[in-house]
Amino acid sequence: MLSHSQIKYIQSLQQKKFRRQYGVFVAEGEKIVSELWASNFGVEGIYALSGWLEAHRHEIRPGVDIYELSEKDLGRISGLKTPNKVMAVVKTPEPGNEPEHMAGSLSLVLDKVQDPGNLGTIIRTADWFGIRQIICSPDTAEVFSPKVVQATMGSFLRVKVSYTELEPFFEKTKAGTPVYGAFLEGENLFEVNPSGQGLMVIGNESKGISYKVATFVGKKLRIPGGRQSNSLNSAESLNASVAAGILMAWMTKK
Amino acid sequence: MLSHSQIKYIQSLQQKKFRRQYGVFVAEGEKIVSELWASNFGVEGIYALSGWLEAHRHEIRPGVDIYELSEKDLGRISGLKTPNKVMAVVKTPEPGNEPEHMAGSLSLVLDKVQDPGNLGTIIRTADWFGIRQIICSPDTAEVFSPKVVQATMGSFLRVKVSYTELEPFFEKTKAGTPVYGAFLEGENLFEVNPSGQGLMVIGNESKGISYKVATFVGKKLRIPGGRQSNSLNSAESLNASVAAGILMAWMTKK
DSSP states (O other), rough: OHHHHHHHHHHHHHHHHHHHHEEEEEEEEEEHHHTTTTOOOOOOEHHHHHHHHHHHEEEOOOTTTEEEEEEHHHHHHOSSSSOSSEEEEEOOOOOOOOOOOOTSSSSESSOOOOHHHHHHHHHHHHTTTTOEEEEEEETTTTTSSHHHHHHTGGGGGTTTEEEEOHHHHHHHHHTTTTEEEEEEEEEGGGGOOOOOOOEEEEEEEBBOOHHHHHHTTTTTEEEEEEEEEEEEESOOOOOOOHHHHHHHHHTTTT | OOOOOHHHHHHHHTTHHHHHHHHHEESSSSSHHHHHHTTSEEEEEEEHHHHHHHHHGGOTTTEEEEEEHHHHHHHHOOOOOSOOOOEEEOOOOOSSSSOOOOTEEEEEEEEEEHHHHHHHHHHHHHHHTOOOOEOTTTTOOOTTHHHHHHHTTTTTTTTTEEEEHHHHHHHOOOOOOOEEEEEEEEGGGSSSOSSSOOEEEEBBTTSSSSHHHHHHHEEEEEOOOOOOOOOOOOOOOOOOOHHHHHHHHHHHHH
């Protein structure tokens, strides 16, 4: 049984303001929680049904608060339409130093990706393709919002997501680092030799890559297809996470 | 000003039962409505703010009912969190004959894709890559549900989406038609020569391609990346619409 103030506490974590204030966020579901223990993330509390606890209590690290809940109480604190069996309150990692591109690897740069579902899906896709670092503009969606966390399907545990002003980031990036981005007038993606390293910029859902960031993109790519001139014979654009997925698939191909 | 019964009518179209009963569905937003007139879809009514009507009244075909609304009334009938300026009630097309694969082209086959956002995004991506036909199992999400229509960004107007039992569909498909599908043990996608024709099967979000449908897949493909054996070093799966996008991008490449 949870107290009224405990319920209020967990519910408040749906809002950014309180996630900041308490330094924690929520992650729901058996899959994500089972992958938490293999990560560097600290866990403050586990809120679970008795059935889940019976099977998994031995996996929970010492020092983690454990709450056994009824389905009704879990429904109260869950942000999901269909609550799962378990929910974790996870400690937000310290932001650490300013992000730097790791030479020899491919990293993503997100320029105002605003939809939480898109950000979560991009993190999940990056994880699939072995991309370990994502650098986000400050106006990109927040990685620890519940919708993003859930859409990553646990991949937020393995991909480092940092927020920084993009212009200074590009300015201090080592000369010669290839910077890729999708533009309608770019070169056909499948005719570009995938280097597997550098920076790949993903733009905003409706506006694409901003003018200022575009000046740093040395290699403009185009995903084949799309609308020819002004005719209405095709889609005008791709969904941001689908476009990012196609770019990542090709650029990480050995 | 809308009457109470008109408001109830539009609101009821958020539900499948009433969309079926009245033979119509809703489409919202300037972009989708502007593309409606270039399509074969019949429009029953347009519900718009006065500003939109002033600029667009001349585009509306004869016989379409026009309602000028206040922002408050539009907010009442809209299914969106942030209502746009215009909403259309569109006539559901007749289902027509049983779908048949058109030889020489690439079509998609959706095997229980359940998430409306995924279905909408897959239709939009198909439209981008020039795929004109999608055949869905009866338990795939409904194309004219509001979430699907909005996620297509207007592409439902250009891609024919049919529902049928998949086993009889495959059985009557011409021998020699290549049938593709993604499997963990398949051939590396980027090592397969894209034929640009045949059937590409997309499976369910959590279960993938069903056992029965898998027996019809002659060409198993694998998107490189992903988790190696049982280690937790990578995402376990890709989002269904991202995977579909990567498959379509490669298979329609000239």
